[in-house]
Amino acid sequence: MGLDETDPGAGPVTVRRGVPVGAERRAAELYWDAFGRKLGPALNPPGKAVLFIAAHLNADRAVCAISGGRLVGLAGYQLGGRALTGGSASAVLRTYGYVRGLYRLPLLALFERRPAPGQLVMDGIAVDPDARGRGSEACSSRKWQPSRPSSTAGRSDWT
Numbered sequence: 001m002g003l004d005e006t007d008p009g010a011g012p013v014t015v016r017r018g019v020p021v022g023a024e025r026r027a028a029e030l031y032w033d034a035f036g037r038k039l040g041p042a043l044n045p046p047g048k049a050v051l052f053i054a055a056h057l058n059a060d061r062a063v064c065a066i067s068g069g070r071l072v073g074l075a076g077y078q079l080g081g082r083a084l085t086g087g088s089a090s091a092v093l094r095t096y097g098y099v100r101g102l103y104r105l106p107l108l109a110l111f112e113r114r115p116a117p118g119q120l121v122m123d124g125i126a127v128d129p130d131a132r133g134r135g136s137e138a139c140s141s142r143k144w145q146p147s148r149p150s151s152t153a154g155r156s157d158w159t
Helices: 024-043 046-055 089-096 098-102 104-109 135-141
Strands: 013-017 062-067 070-078 121-127
Touching (some): 024 046, 024 104, 046 089
Antiparallel strands (some): 013 062, 070 121
């Protein structure tokens, strides 16, 4: 059974760090569903945007919810100069072409955030519509608690 083959409402929710191998496209689809209206002017058409996002995910910069073997939600974060979503200017130009890619670069630059050293910044939360309203209940029933960032300046347990 693959990560995209079951009903998102089936079974308990498991929370894990990182996008599971093989679920990058699903993560990109969830991210696009959540942020496509905002990112559309810079990354449309949707099919190309999802492929671009999937190809440039930093899988270790997400906390994911899995239900019934399927990725049903993710929370991306930015820490240590890396965020959930990436992609260089040259990657944009390779994907969209020079003429169609060039105007996208300043639009994408508007989304850049530079956190202070050691600061954790949320990069976005995306949840499958059929799985909404179940996450906190599942997490609290398992007494799941996220790791806390270290209090030592310049270090973090999240890296």
